[in-house]
Amino acid sequence: MLAFKHGDSAAFEELLRRHFRGVLNFVYRFIGPRDIAEELTHEVFIKVYRNAAGYEPRAHFRTWLFTIAKRLCLNELRRKSHDELSLEAMESSSADRGRTALPDPSPPAEEDLIRRERTAAVRAAIDELSENQRLALILRRYEGFSHEEIAAALGISEKAVKSLLSRAREHLRQKLAPWVEK
Secondary structure, eight states, X not given: OHHHHTTOXXXXXXXXXXXHHHHHHHHHHHHOOHHHHHHHHHHHHHHHXXXXXXXXXXXXXXXXXXXXXXXXXXXXXXXXXHHHHHHHHHHHHSOOOOOOOOOOSSOOXXXXXXXXXXXXXXXXXXXXXXXXXXXXXXXXXXXXXXXXXXXXXXXXXXXXXXHHHHHHHHHHHHHHGGGSOO
């Protein structure tokens, strides 16, 4: 990042090569739909590009990068929440006009159905976590961040990170107990 800040455009390409996939995975796990995750990931790197002149290495670059990603994700969730409220109001004011679902031409095999249900249960359990618990869990589990890096990205203490992760694991343990084989 420092090389890019000082005018080396190839350094930005290297940053993209090294970090794009990780940021995309983080955003996807936090937000959901792939198209929105890709769009937000592009926005993250646009912000990195535009803010290069002001970059100061107070923490690891990756921490700074994921802090940007976190903020964009939270903004997207707030926007999405607002949009859903507006959509609900529009739907409640108009009658359902005979929408019918098309039949599924090939019902999934039993194993595939169970896998999909399990995946949906995990996703739903993660979605029930508070924003900070979800962020801490994703950064730790999927991005391999240390407690120190998570604390820096979220702007909280390491002790608070440990507490968030503990509460998140306990919540997931309770919600996913039916899916765990004895």
